[in-house]
Amino acid sequence: MWQRIIALVKKEFLTLLKDKQSRLVLIGPPIIQLLVFGYAASFNLNHVPFAVYNEDPGPAARELVADFRGSPNFREVARITRAGQIAPTLDDRRALLVVHIGPRFSRDLQAGRPADLQVLLDGRNSNTALIALNYVRSIVIRFNEHWAAGHGLAAPPAHLAVRAWFNPNLESRWFIVPGIVGLLTLVVTMMVTVMSVAREREQGTFDQLLVTPLRPVEILLGKALPGLLIGLAEATFIIALAVLWFRVPLLGSLATLYTGVSVFLLSAIGVGLMISSLSATQQQGMVGAFLFLVPAIILSGFATPIANMPEIVQKLTLLNPMRYLMIVLRGVFLEETPFSLLFAQLWPMALIGVVSLALAGWLFRHRMY
Amino acid sequence: MRLEGLVRKEFLQILRDPSSIAIAFLLPVVLLLIFGYGVSLDAKHVPVALVVAQPSADTASFTGAFYHSRYFAPLSLPDMARATEALMQGRVQAIIRLRANFARRLRGPHGAPIQLIVNGVDANSARLIQGYVEGVWIGWLGQRARARGVALRIPVRLDPRVWFNSELRSRNYLVPGLIAVIMTLIGALLTALVMAREWERGTMEALMVTPVAMREVLLGKLIPYLILGMGGMALSVAMAVWLFHVPLRGSLAVLFLCAALFLLAALGMGLLISIIAKNQFVAGQTAIIATFLPAFVLSGFVFDIGSMPQAVQGITYLVAARYFVFILQTVFLAGDLWHIIVPNALALIAIAAIFLGLARHHARKRLE
Structure with missing residues (x-):
């Protein structure tokens, strides 16, 4: 039995790797x-472009503007001298925000009345805004503390002491790069497996395969193993780059990481083969892969948190193997999550894998054209 | 005449293979539904653990502010060990801790510390949570001062005004951006496979012996898919306006004209891919990697282009979706601002010309 499977795996690798272009798309694009x-x-956000509209000649206003200029998060792009210039500056996206200091600012501040600082923001991208x-708020809070201390005002009765665990400098990259490991592994594995059966169907060689002594289980294994091997190689490569090039800390154990990736690959291959055996042509396979890949990526928590989605969509994400992988990857990379805590992520992926592989095997026999 | 024949053949092929129709009409619907309802960066009901070492009237008034905030779903836990465990398991995203001396230090000269520990893995959410906690904290300070009849001395008060999207609904910018991603997908996917398929099946050779010129072959591929793509665009815009209530402040004519330009660029790219790639696997893989992922990551649709490193910003100028996202967000949320639309539209024309020109250049009647 193994001999036959190995022969099929060999043949799959040959179809994939014999052509230079195919070899190239497996290796080059993921790196780039x-x-x-x-x-x-x-x-x-670095260097958020801002403009200042300062109507107050007082020193306090100057001090506040200096705080903005001195912050690495902000970059002054324009100085505004009359109200009419505000709108075009924001419209053209020359500045993301305009800091407006009214004429009474210093006077209010000196008199002990709250001085208003108006900030006008371009809300087109609400998250960036x-x-x-x-960032603006933290500058103002710091300015207030400084001002209160310098002018003998009492400190507020309570203050916040903020600390971020696992990612003390709140580096987005530490969050995104482990996610990319999952993203690229999924895309490559998916394409390899989806095309494998669909290609044979389109060329008519799948019927020949069915009349050979190979049993469906053997065909299934023969088609699944190349995807698993390629996926593991791809993942290893990207994990290495994430650690060595991007310096993302890998705190947890490699064994846990690879268990997670392998179980995930099992589910990705299962879904891929299922789509593949439903498709009569490679184009249909591609479309099927896309219809799965895009929602799988978007609803995985890769870029936007699952917790922000509506209840019903959150339930839907339970069917998405990527969702579990994201938690495993980020947990192992950054939080040093032990294997026992990740078990809750592993069994759903395994279940998806087993069910979809079984369905794919059944479809091999029962969907003929 | 010959062109008409080719167009008719392509249409028949589209109608007979449901996958093209699925790309043009099913994909936008599914994606817009998933994105529109599913993707949001607005954190609501953030689960936080409240750890109060010594409950008192002061701590109760502070924690009460969290129970009344629509941004938080607080969970009272007795000690830090329990709270840490909840954070590790992902049941809460932040811990707010009031130590035993909170009430006493509240009346002291330096004030009492409120410890906030956030799970920083998702840096963006962590920062948003910090902002929300600051909001609760300032609100509580004001309320407390009022209740005690003293004025809260805040030197500078921040007064933010948000333009174009005053409620800061992330859906308002995600949906227009998403239309660009969908159009990229449609454009590239529809065409990426069509030429590769003819090569792989050997029908290209049959086409070569006919008097049809290469230009006609290309146009014959382009026209049907442009029509199909515009159909998908119309569907997407209708959903954005009627289903997701995204305001459309500009004009439909501008929107569709720019969409046509963008589709030409996307289809051109797809054609180029399918001409260069001689089999469908390579064509498909390249289409995903060269079109969908850049449109998702490099178009400014979710991630801010201005904050990317210079070299990466340079690459974004090559991504057609970048210009289209900018146009869409402007036309939807700000209106027909010509000084924004015209340069971006010109960039789209240039990209379309480059891709179509390259496709024409590489598509020759030759055999290997």
Whole structure:
């Protein structure tokens, strides 16, 4: 039995690797993507472009503006001298926010009345706006503390002491890069497995395969193993780059990480083979892969948290193997989560894998054209 | 005449293989539904653990503020060990800890510390949570001062005004951005396989012996898919406006004109891929890697382009979706601002011309 499976695996690898272009798309693009995305996919804002509209000649206003200029998060792009200039500056996205200091600012501050600082933000990208607003808020809080201390005002009765665990500098990259490991592994494995059966169907060789002494289980294994091997190689490569190039800490154990990736690959291959055996042509296979891949990536928590989704969509994500992998990857990379805590993520992936593989095997026999 | 024949053949092929129709019409619907309802960066009901070492009237008024906030779903835990465990298991995203001396230090000269521990793994959410906690804290300070009849002395008060999207609904910018991602997918996927398929099946050779010019072959592929893509666009816009209530402040004409330009660029890219790749596996793999992922990550649709490193920002200029996302967000949320639309539309024309030109250049009647 193993001899026959090995022969089939060999043949699969030959179809995949004999052609130079195919070899190239398996290796080249993932590297480029990891590098580009690792640098690009970040929610940290640097050099937020801002403009100042300062109507107050007092020293306090100058001090506050200096705080903005001195912050590495902000970059002054324009100085506004009349109210009419505010709108075009924001419209054109030359500045994300305009800091407006009214004429009574210093006077109010000196008199002990609350001085208003108006901040106008471009809300087209609401997340960016919210993050920028948070930066502004921390500058204002610091300014207030400084002012209160310098002018003998009492400190507020309570203050916040904030600490972030697992990622003390709140580096978005530490969050995104482990996610990319899962993303690229899924994409490559999916394409390899989806095309494998669909190609044979389109070329008519699948019927020949069915009349050979190979049993469906053997065909299934023969089609699944190349995907598993390629997926593992891909994952290893990307994990190495994440640790060595991007310096993302890998705190947990490799054994846990690889268990998670392997179980995930099992489910990805199962879904891939299922789609593949439903497709009569490679184009249909591609479309099927896309219809699975895109929601799987979007609803995995890769870029936006699952907790923000509506109840019903959250339930839907339970069917998505990527969802569990994201937790495993981030847990093992950053939180040093022990194996026992991750078991809750592993068994659903295993279940999805077993069910989809069984279905794929059944479809091999029962869907003929 | 010959072109008409080719277009008709392509349409028949589209109608007979449901996968093209699925790409053009099913994909936008599914994606918009999933994205529109599923993707949100607005954290609501964030689970937080409240650890109060010594409950008193002061701590109760502070924790009460969390129970009344719509941003938090607080969970009272007796000690830090329990709270740490909950954080590790992911049951809470942050811990708010009031130590035993909270009430006493509240009346002291330096004030009492409120310890906030956030799970920093998801840095973006962590920062948002911190902002929400700051909001609760400032609100509580004000309330407490009022209750005690003293004025809270805050030197500078922040007064934020958000333009274009005053409720900061992330759906308002995600849905227009998503239309760009969907159009990229449609454009590239629809065409990526069509030429590779003819090569793989050997029908390209049959086409070569006919008097049809290569230009006609390409146009014959382009026209049907452009029509199909515009159908998908119309469907997406209708869903954005009527289902998701995204305001459309600009004009439909501008929207569709720019969409046509963008589709030409996306289809051109798909054609180029399918001409260069001689089998469908390579074509499909390249289409995903060269189109969908850049449109998702490098278009400014979710991640801010201005914060990327210079080299990566340079790459984004090559991504057609970048210009289209900007146009869509502007036309939807701000209106027909010509000085934004025109340069971005010109960029789309340039990219479309480059891809179609390259496709024309590489598509020759030759055999290997």
